[in-house]
Amino acid sequence: MEKRKLGKTGFEVTLIGFGGIPIQRLKDDEALRIIGEAVNQGINFIDTATGYGRSEELIGYGIEKYGRDKFYIATKSPVRDYDGMKKEINKSLKRLKTDVIDLYQLHNVRTEEQYNKVMGKDGALKALKEAKEEGKIKEIGITSHDLHILEKTVDTEEFSTIQFPYNPVERRGEDLFKKAKDLDIGVIVMKPVAGGAIKNVNLSLKFISENENVSVIIPGMDKVDQVIENSKVAKEFTQLTEEEKRIIDKEAKELGSEFCRRCGYCGPCPQGIDIPTQFILEGYYLRYDLEDWAKERYLGIDKKASDCIECGKCEPKCPYDLPIRDMLKRVSENLG
Known part of the structure; x- marks a missing residue:
């Protein structure tokens, strides 16, 4: 090797x-x-x-x-x-x-x-x-x-x-x-x-x-x-x-529409939500078969996706034009 x-x-x-x-x-x-x-x-x-x-x-x-x-x-x-x-x-x-x-x-x-x-x-x-x-x-x-x-x-x-x-x-x-x-x-x-x-x-x-x-x-x-x-x-x-x-470029492009790269440019959130962390934990929940572990960590966070008031201040700052508010709703449904 x-x-x-x-x-x-x-x-x-x-x-x-x-x-x-x-x-x-x-x-x-x-x-x-x-x-x-x-x-x-x-x-x-x-x-x-x-x-x-x-x-x-x-x-x-x-x-x-x-x-x-x-x-x-x-x-x-x-x-x-x-x-x-x-x-x-x-x-x-x-x-x-x-x-x-x-x-x-x-x-x-x-x-x-x-x-x-x-x-x-x-x-x-x-x-x-x-x-x-x-x-x-x-x-x-x-x-x-x-x-x-x-x-x-x-x-x-x-x-x-x-x-x-x-x-x-x-x-x-x-x-x-x-x-x-x-x-x-x-x-x-x-x-x-x-x-x-x-x-x-x-x-x-x-x-x-x-x-x-x-x-x-x-x-x-x-x-x-x-x-x-x-x-x-x-x-x-x-x-x-x-x-x-x-093939791999095509898949990367398709993932780009709703994939958080964790760059952090969306912050700071007025509600104090660490936005990239919400998506990291959701990834563990959805794709790593670690549902209980991900939920435990999500519930231990002070400010969660469910605290989003949909002010929209994050979205214009995202360099990848992600629909962050909709994505946070999904996180709340999955982990909340």
């Missing part, structure tokens, strides 16, 4: 990695079979998070069964403060059944306020740097759906990797990826099939693979055949043919 260097980490990672979000709903034996197939296919990078239900725990079982040396382990936490992150790191080590985590990431830093918090004197980054000195983690990364946050981040020299959505529909990160590569920062691609919205999975993965600035792609996988099919992209990599380009 094709491998690429994960930036300054020096890790030689497989082009296709294992996205650990969907396995949280599986039984132990099912999860172990899927992780075992990842080992069989040669996948050596596995990404999870403290917020992905039982994902860390299940991956820990897989690591225990198949061997710690089979994977570079990446996890992440949304905790923003120093004390909270110290606790999270220790919990992750225990759940993953390992003495050291290869990559620990700040998870989904979305706003300037959150960014300033994690980077501050009592922020989560301080805890991660201490954990690195103590040998509990090897490298530090950051994930976000906000392009501007990561554009700031790559100039700080604090992070070895960034993680950002990228696929034929969401292409805003291309310049960022080029800059990251030039700075020897690893690029991890999440949402490679747009949260399950893209049906031509193989073509989407091939499209992403053509970008030499991408280090590793982490499609979420919860079936053995998904592991096998996704692995083929890195095992039998070929450039997209003209016909394949036409």
Whole structure:
């Protein structure tokens, strides 16, 4: 399987990695079979998070069964403060059944306020740097759906990797990826099939693979055949043919009419609704078979899609002309 260097980490990672979000709903034996197939296919990078239900725990079982040396382990936490992150790191080590985590990431830093918090004197980054000195983690990364946050981040020299959505529909990160590569920062691609919205999975993965600035792609996988099919992209990599380009471009164009790219230009909402988050959670509900998990997180949000008063101030700011008010109504119906 094709491998690429994960930036300054020096890790030689497989082009296709294992996205650990969907396995949280599986039984132990099912999860172990899927992780075992990842080992069989040669996948050596596995990404999870403290917020992905039982994902860390299940991956820990897989690591225990198949061997710690089979994977570079990446996890992440949304905790923003120093004390909270110290606790999270220790919990992750225990759940993953390992003495050291290869990559620990700040998870989904979305706003300037959150960014300033994690980077501050009592922020989560301080805890991660201490954990690195103590040998509990090897490298530090950051994930976000906000392009501007990561554009700031790559100039700080604090992070070895960034993680950002990228696929034929969401292409805003291309310049960022080029800059990251030039700075020897690893690029991890999440949402490679747009949260399950893209049906031509193989073509989407091939499209992403053509970008030499991408280090590793982490499609979420919860079936053995998904592991096998996704692995083929890195095992039998070929450039997209003209016909394949036409097919995937056509699908991307069709999705564009009601697909949120999470750019954030629609905000701020006068009612305080984080609009892109509503659509992210709906995607997990509709396409990841994670109904209960998505609803729980939706109901935990202070300002929800149901709080929309249809003022319409968001829609003129959307560069993709999305019918945001109608889309929020749909979210409220699905999750509310």
